[in-house]
Amino acid sequence: xxxxxxxxxxxxxxxxxxxxxxxxxxxxxxxxxxxxxxxxxxxxxxxxxxxxxxxxxxxxxxxxxxxxxxxxxxxxxxxxxxxxxxxxxxxxxxxxxxxxxxxxxxxxxxxxxxxxxxxxxxxxxxxxxxxxxxxxxxxxxxxxxxxxxxxxxxxxxxxxxxxxxxxxxxxxxxxxxxxxxxxxxxxxxxxxxxxxxxxxxxxxxxxxxxxxxxxxxxxxxxxxxxxxxxxxxxxxxxxxxxxxxxxxxxxxxxxxxxxxxxxxxxxxxxxxxxxxxxxxxxxxxxxxxxxxxxxxxxxxxxxxxxxxxxxxxxxxxxxxxxxxxxxxxxxxxxxxxxxxxxxxxxxxxxxxxxxxxxxxxxxxxxxxxxxxxxxxxxxxxxxxxxxxxxxxxxxxxxxxxxxxxxxxxxxxxxxxxxxxxxxxxxxxxxxxxxxxxxxxxxxxxxxxxxxxxxxxxxxxxxxxxxxxxxxxxxxxxxxxxxxxxxxxxxxxx
Amino acid sequence: xxxxxxxxxxxxxxxxxxxxxxxxxxxxxxxxxxxxxxxxxxxxxxxxxxxxxxxxxxxxxxxxxxxxxxxxxxxxxxxxxxxxxxxxxxxxxxx
Numbered sequence: 358x359x360x361x362x363x364x365x366x367x368x369x370x371x372x373x374x375x376x377x378x379x380x381x382x383x384x385x386x387x388x389x390x391x392x393x394x395x396x397x398x399x400x401x402x403x404x405x406x407x408x409x410x411x412x413x414x415x416x417x418x419x420x421x422x423x424x425x426x427x428x429x430x431x432x433x434x435x436x437x438x439x440x441x442x443x444x445x446x447x448x449x450x451x452x453x454x455x456x457x458x459x460x461x462x463x464x465x466x467x468x469x470x471x472x473x474x475x476x477x478x479x480x481x482x483x484x485x486x487x488x489x490x491x492x493x494x495x496x497x498x499x500x501x502x503x504x505x506x507x508x509x510x511x512x513x514x515x516x517x518x519x520x521x522x523x524x525x526x527x528x529x530x531x532x533x534x535x536x537x538x539x540x541x542x543x544x545x546x547x548x549x550x551x552x553x554x555x556x557x558x559x560x561x562x563x564x565x566x567x568x569x570x571x572x573x574x575x576x577x578x579x580x581x582x583x584x585x586x587x588x589x590x591x592x593x594x595x596x597x598x599x600x601x602x603x604x605x606x607x608x609x610x611x612x613x614x615x616x617x618x619x620x621x622x623x624x625x626x627x628x629x630x631x632x633x634x635x636x637x638x639x640x641x642x643x644x645x646x647x648x649x650x651x652x653x654x655x656x657x658x659x660x661x662x663x664x665x666x667x668x669x670x671x672x673x674x675x676x677x678x679x680x681x682x683x684x685x686x687x688x689x690x691x692x693x694x695x696x697x698x699x700x701x702x703x704x705x706x707x708x709x710x711x712x713x714x715x716x717x718x719x720x721x722x723x724x725x726x727x728x729x730x731x732x733x734x735x736x737x738x739x740x741x742x743x744x745x746x747x748x749x750x751x752x753x754x755x756x757x758x759x760x761x762x763x764x765x766x767x768x769x770x771x772x773x774x775x776x777x778x779x780x781x782x783x784x785x786x787x788x789x790x791x792x793x794x795x796x797x798x799x800x801x802x803x804x805x806x807x808x809x810x811x812x813x814x815x816x817x818x819x820x821x822x823x824x825x826x827x828x829x830x831x832x833x834x835x836x837x838x839x840x841x842x843x844x845x846x847x848x849x850x
Numbered sequence: 851x852x853x854x855x856x857x858x859x860x861x862x863x864x865x866x867x868x869x870x871x872x873x874x875x876x877x878x879x880x881x882x883x884x885x886x887x888x889x890x891x892x893x894x895x896x897x898x899x900x901x902x903x904x905x906x907x908x909x910x911x912x913x914x915x916x917x918x919x920x921x922x923x924x925x926x927x928x929x930x931x932x933x934x935x936x937x938x939x940x941x942x943x944x945x
Contacts, residue, residue: 459925558906571905600911669888680865689938694931700941709868717867721877722884724865740901742894747902782880783887799905824906
């Protein structure tokens, strides 16, 4: 049974094709594992065993008839941000209490069309606002990784903390996630998994609860680079229902895994060497440089001068868009309603009770920076700085650089209820310092596990690509993976 | 720039979020910490720089002006806290 859980998607696909196992067996193995582990890890907020079994049965029928799709029989976990028809979809917020959409998101529709099996909905920071999964209405997720010899619970990162924890703990074969400022790559790095945020416009945003529409992108979290390529191939599509979906054929990403990187020019941006960065991160980064060099890549030093302004600009643009997107939660059309003495009182009470602290904080910041008299000083300035951030990347790519190598996060996983983070919101925001530039510029970025720190916790490296050149990221990522090996937590749950 | 408690109350009103006195005190400190952090943007010279409107250069897609969907009144009110005859029910707004 546990053998089935250790299979990657690529391995499971082979065993299903050769009839060594069945989709029903595989799905049952995951459902049992979830039953046993979830009370401890809290990765799933809703498990859908009946649906999973029915989908698995249908997969087995298709496999028997020789009509199997690219993901037939592969059990996946879905982030609670994705609309799934008739199934719990609450962005892990109290304000969407009881919401079960009557429609399916484009990305999950694509996965089901390829035969994937849904195990349930995964925990996340409320409305994807957070870097530790602690803002979820359903409580924090525990990282399956612990420091050697310690039983202190650590965060899995966020906002896709449930996705990352479930993949690392083998509670699904792979998971969907979303990334607005680092929400795929940071939790992947903190759990020893692989996460890719594709180019803005590559995956449809239709049916994904909106946080900051100009930054949000869907992507997978998986156990290895190949699995992440397999998942992205199915998730990505051209969708007339999303006007920012780009008309571009989806390439065969898996074919790029293991492809030679000889002659590729890799930039190392000096601005990512931050003050106070732990020596371990610096060492890991150097190792990554060596690995790529040994595989035939050319390493060049580059400069992205506006890097330090990406995070402050993000904390204007993202809350501004969020305050607008979240205006729809008013107790009228769906979710929670708290009665009031008149309609405005009802709106105000519903939103006061329905939104958590971090979400309120961001709505307030967004409302403030968009309000009369402040729009130019904050919002317009931030959008201009965003143009400069993107220009930095364009300059470097224009000089022939194929991709950039950086650390994924400034540290390994930290403790749940970390006092320093809790007392200063800005400290928590700094988790995304290496990832947020990529969202601001709309570029693809992948986080690949590259080693363990002194305490035995995983650390990741990030590769940033040219627009729509995810294939180069998969090729480079597989070189790092081959050199670093794969990392699995010791089971304590 | 920093906010005072009156501004916090005004913004909360604009955002339609009820706040208690305790909330206002806490939010004032938090918002000022965030505004202090983003303040550094003002040092960037943006002379002649266009604000970003689309991160990936592309033509705005336009769909044909035809009815392609509909007849979903049941679905639309299915999740409403209160509805009647395919209408959303809210507290009285006109006397």
